[in-house]
Amino acid sequence: MASRSLFALLVVAAAMCASVASALRSRAATDPNMEVKFDFTPFLIQYRSGRVQRLMGTTVVAPSLDVRTGVVSKDVVVDRSTGLAVRLYRPKHRGGRLPVLIYFHGGAFVVESAFDPVYHNYLNALAAKAGAIAVSVNYRLAPEHPLPAAYDDAWTVLRWVAADMQRGADSWLARRGDASRLFVAGDSAGGNIAHNLAMRAGQHGGGATIRGVALLDPYFLGKYVDPTAQRAWGFICAGRYGMEHPYVNPMALPAASWRRLATSRVLMTVSDLDRLGPWQRAYVDALRGSGWPGEARLYVTPGEGHCYFLNNLESPKAAMHMATLAAFINRDT
Structure with missing residues (x-):
């Protein structure tokens, strides 16, 4: 009798679960906030209502005084009409003027911010290591602000810094x-933004001379990528640009366009296990073969995945990656 009673309870419970699941499916079919x-897991989910749920x-x-490095930070609103802001990092004064680094965070153009703990810690460490004033840009994110919003924000910040x-x-x-020592850098999507900013500055000036561009595991793709990557790019730019557009595939640029890149030095870092590696390496090859008169350096970290250097800053590989970037910023010529 007891066994039959337990079985009956399990049957009832299963029926209730099925009923709840059915109700949720029904609600999802009629509630735009659920459908x-x-x-875009693991980054976000967009619902039919337009609501965006960011998952990371x-x-x-x-902003604060970082006791480990002595770097102090503060936030500044650059454009009140769009909400564009930056976080400035100032290292301990070493005498004389300091190089300036404009930095763009990663996050597939849809997540993260200049105020995220990971980027805050990274920029504190980088500003201290390079002895540079860092300008970390909190650009607008897709899908609420699809590309070219982030590119426009980068342009606004470049002109603001110069002015x-x-x-x-x-x-x-x-x-x-x-x-005279202004640098632009970014990781993943931020590397993509840094490249496109340098291209725009080469065409329109921007009021500043960019000494060097550092592309850290940048978000570049090409025509022959899997459908998931194609859909993601279409989501990021609201379908405005195809996979052969130079925004995402700089290798589609003609040689004459490469020669307008507004810098004399480029550092490309590639994590050996990064699936974006083939396009990152192709970027360097295309730049070197374009007739562009500058110097392009390729730095490869073996056995690591995409943007590994943002976490565990004390690890030997991450420390060497940062030292390479700091040396790039501080090279005299």
Whole structure:
């Protein structure tokens, strides 16, 4: 009797679970806040209502004095109409003017921020190691702001940095920054943004001379990628640009366009296990073969995956990666 009673309870419980699942499916079919429009896991999910649920990169930390490095940070709003802001990092004063680094975070153009703990720690360490004032850009994210919004924000920040250093304002950049040593860098999607900013500066100036561009495991793709990657890119740019567009596939650029890249030095870092590696290496080959008069360096880390260097900063490989970037910034010529 007891066994039959337990079995009966299990049957009832199973029926209830099935009923709940059916109700959820029914609700999903009628509730736009539950029906998935685009599943970009592990980054985010967009629902038919337009609601976006970010699954990572939403934690923020305040600017501060970092006791480990002595670097102090603060936030500045660059454009109130769009909400564009930057986090500035100033290392301990070493005398004289310091190089300036504009940095773009990664996150597939859809997650993360300049205020994320991972990027805050990374920029503290990098500003200290390179002895540079860092400008970490909190650009707008897709899908609410599909590309080219992030590119436009990068352009706005470049012009803002140039103007701030030139007008003699009482700011960190004006008092401590060296306008002749301006660098642009970014990882993953941020590397893509850094490249496209340098291309735009080559065409339109921007009021600043970019000494060097560092592309850290940048987000580049090409025509022959899997359908998932194609759908993701279409989501990021709202279908405006195909897989052969130079925004995502710089190798589609003609040689004459490469020669307009607004810098004399490029550092490309590649993590050996990164699936984007073939396009990253092809970038260097295309740049070197284009007639561009600058110097392109390829730095490869064996046995590591995409953007490994952002975490565990004390690991030997991550420390060497940062030392390479710092040396790139501090090279005299």
